[in-house]
Amino acid sequence: MKEQLLKKIHENKVGQALEKIPILKNKIVFLFSMTLIYIIIPAYEEENSIGKVIDDLKKHGYENIVVIDDGSTDSTFQIAKDKDISVIRHVVNRGQGAALETGIQYALTKDPDIVVTFDADGQFLAEDIKRLCEPIKNKRADVVLGSRFLGKAKNIPLIKKIVLKLGILVVYLLYDIKLTDSQNGFRAFSGYAASKIDIKSNGMEHAGEILHEIKSKKLKYMEVPVTVVYTDYSISKGQKSSKSIILGLKMILKKLMR
Amino acid sequence: MTILQLLILIFSFFALSRVILRTRDKKLTLYEFIFWVFVWASVIFIAFFPGVSTFFANLVGIDRGVDILIYSGIGLLFYLIFRLYVKLEELEQEFTVLVREISFIKKKEK
Ligand SMILES: Nc1nc2c(ncn2[C@@H]2O[C@H](COP(=O)(O)OP(=O)(O)OP(=O)(O)O)[C@@H](O)[C@H]2O)c(=O)[nH]1
Numbered sequence: 276m277k278e279q280l281l282k283k284i285h286e287n288k289v290g291q292a293l294e295k296i297p298i299l300k301n302k303i304v305f306l307f308s309m310t311l312i313y314i315i316i317p318a319y320e321e322e323n324s325i326g327k328v329i330d331d332l333k334k335h336g337y338e339n340i341v342v343i344d345d346g347s348t349d350s351t352f353q354i355a356k357d358k359d360i361s362v363i364r365h366v367v368n369r370g371q372g373a374a375l376e377t378g379i380q381y382a383l384t385k386d387p388d389i390v391v392t393f394d395a396d397g398q399f400l401a402e403d404i405k406r407l408c409e410p411i412k413n414k415r416a417d418v419v420l421g422s423r424f425l426g427k428a429k430n431i432p433l434i435k436k437i438v439l440k441l442g443i444l445v446v447y448l449l450y451d452i453k454l455t456d457s458q459n460g461f462r463a464f465s466g467y468a469a470s471k472i473d474i475k476s477n478g479m480e481h482a483g484e485i486l487h488e489i490k491s492k493k494l495k496y497m498e499v500p501v502t503v504v505y506t507d508y509s510i511s512k513g514q515k516s517s518k519s520i521i522l523g524l525k526m527i528l529k530k531l532m533r
Numbered sequence: 534m535t536i537l538q539l540l541i542l543i544f545s546f547f548a549l550s551r552v553i554l555r556t557r558d559k560k561l562t563l564y565e566f567i568f569w570v571f572v573w574a575s576v577i578f579i580a581f582f583p584g585v586s587t588f589f590a591n592l593v594g595i596d597r598g599v600d601i602l603i604y605s606g607i608g609l610l611f612y613l614i615f616r617l618y619v620k621l622e623e624l625e626q627e628f629t630v631l632v633r634e635i636s637f638i639k640k641k642e643k
């Protein structure tokens with residue numbers, strides 16, 4: 276109800292004009308004591324899961340959703356479109372990093388307080404979003420990173436676990452950031468952080484780039500436990516472990532190029 | 534002059550003419566021009582004075598002159614591939630910007 280109202284104000288011309296006045300904006304947000312949270316979902320060939328993921332988010336009260344269909348050849352776009360949310364389509368597949376940046380740029384036009392990135396393959400739980408946003412609401416962090424190793428990695432295949440742990444080591448060596456999970460797509464950014472972070476990497480190596488941005492832009496970050504569920508579907512669709520060697524090389528090359 | 538030397542000479546002059554043409558079209562920067570002229574000039578020089586390469590090889594502790602040529606050739610190739618990778622990466626990123634802009638325009642149309 277509150278969210279509906281705030282959304283109405285936010286979409287309404289007069290409301291937008293009022294929000295421009297800083298004192299009023301704070302008043303409006305205070306009145307309904309809520310923050311505008313925008314959920315960004317990059318999706319590539321996810322017709323089997325995207326519908327359920329969106330429904331689930333809505334069930335948990337997250338109405339502001341933007342799906343970036345990254346040139347899928349299946350019906351991902353149509354399914355998302357029918358859900359009464361924002362859908363953007365890349366005409367050519369550009370990769371998860373590119374899609375995230377598109378989503379962030381789009382969300383920023385709505386002046387959100389918090390931006391959350393969420394996977395389309397159903398591996399994340401909508402109920403975790405609350406915990407992810409808490410430190411930003413309390414101004415304890417600009418960026419909150421989900422960690423499946425602080426939380427739960429349900430049914431994670433052993434090889435995946437090894438690859439991810441190696442990823443943590445590579446990230447530590449390259450960026451001097453100690454994390455418990457460096458390749459997790461479940462993240463929350465304050466509006467400020469989202470506007471500061473600029474993702475140029477198209478592919479999965481954006482994970483390293485985001486950390487680089489966090490460091491170089493001096494953003495406060497912290498890790499929070501989340502659950503990542505591995506199912507036969509998510510494993511068949513997910514990143515092949517063999518590709519991680521190339522991913523590691525790419526991250527090193529990117530580092531050299533800067 | 535051996536046939537090999539003649540072939541190297543002809544090819545090097547051909548390559549040099551390309552370098553000059555490209556520079557005149559402003560497709561190569563001054564830095565790149567100097568780099569390529571240096572490369573092909575050294576190739577011609579070494580083809581006619583192979584002893585030079587042996588001299589340099591011995592200087593760094595390699596026995597045969599040909600070996601240092603092969604090593605530096607491989608080194609050069611690696612460097613060029615890295616530059617190609619950087620260029621490709623730039624293109625990829627620019628392409629993404631285009632795709633992104635198109636997606637925003639299409640979104641507004643609807
Ligand atoms: N936009 C876009 N999204 C992608 C692409 N590939 C995957 N995704 C999305 O990114 C999310 C995560 O992708 P996954 O391939 O499962 O990667 P992951 O979850 O980090 O890796 P796993 O642990 O193996 O599942 C999902 O929502 C995918 O739909 C792509 O090329 N473009």
Ligand SMILES: [Mg+2]
Pocket residue numbers: 394396398509513514
């Ligand atoms: Mg996945």
